[in-house]
């Protein structure tokens with residue numbers, strides 16, 4: 001098998017069989033002519049492989065799926081119109097009323113909201129295990145799925161993938177890791193015994209902040225099941241043009257991740273020394289509680305850095321003073337972004353739940369782009385100075 005950087009460029013792609021086009025064409029078509037009554041029946045029966053309708057499969061989307069399966073070391077992958085479409089398709093395919101999902105919080109606010117509100121309406125229980133040490137004790141006979149992120153959104157906790165996989169396998173329960181923050185360049189959860197990997201492709205996979213997408217990778221049998229039920233019946237299919245953008249973005253994933261990681265480490269080290277910053281969350285800092293595990297399971301510590309300022313007001317003043325960072329949700333773009341999770345990405349959660357997950361009112365999340373780290377640090381410095389002055393005057 002070729003190495004990761006080579007697969008990022010080549011996997012899933014081949015010259016177009018009709019024209020020889022080198023770049024994968026955007027197959028912008030809803031339906032595919034099946035030619036004869038007999039072939040139509042064979043395609044629908046699954047006796048012959050082929051494209052039928054773009055909600056179920058499309059050649060540009062298929063190239064993206066094959067590249068992602070290759071990068072995650074999975075048998076197969078299925079793409080979606082967004083990360084949340086992937087989460088819901090997975091859940092509605094695998095879970096039935098009475099089943100339980102046990103998750104390790106925090107998660108992206110939308111995912112936890114979906115687990116606690118939407119799944120509950122369908123009779124599925126969602127339980128936060130708290131941490132890996134308590135995971136095994138929190139499992140019940142109804143537990144069907146263990147779900148986690150590492151590093152977590154927004155405060156970058158690290159969970160031990162080998163340990164989670166051990167517990168899941170010992171109890172015959174499926175495990176799924178949302179690998180959006182790490183990307184397969186830094187961590188490949190399946191290598192640790194995890195069953196399924198999910199991504200918001202909107203983030204680092206595309207990398208340029210111009211496409212929404214989602215993907216699920218894992219054993220062919222499970223991926224087929226999710227494609228034929230969660231994708232086909234819920235309908236969250238990835239568009240061909242978005243697949244083209246994601247394929248293009250993936251070619252530079254290794255190069256971009258190196259730049260994100262180097263910049264984030266510089267920023268984290270700078271922030272850790274700043275007197276106004278109460279705490280910095282970055283798995284690459286030796287002071288981070290998950291640093292040793294991160295060293296074992298990550299090939300770099302990622303491009304997200306979170307910092308705690310003394311109050312919501314200080315966080316607001318700091319964010320309003322940033323000039324190079326854009327105040328926006330999302331992450332993983334080549335441009336640096338900054339947001340206040342408590343009022344944006346995790347705003348839907350009850351304040352008490354946010355508190356329990358460590359999503360404080362003073363927490364700011366930075367997504368470090370690929371700009372020169374010196375320019376980013378200069379921007380953070382002037383914003384911290386202005387925030388300190390403003391909040392001192394206010395108090």
Ligand code: 3LM
Nearest residue numbers: 082083084108153180200202213329330345
């Ligand atoms: C965000 N996150 O700013 P989409 N899994 C993870 C995520 O971070 C996200 C999803 C799944 C953010 C989006 S908040 C209004 C904007 C770890 C998304 C969901 O459906 O592609 O957005 O993925 O943290």
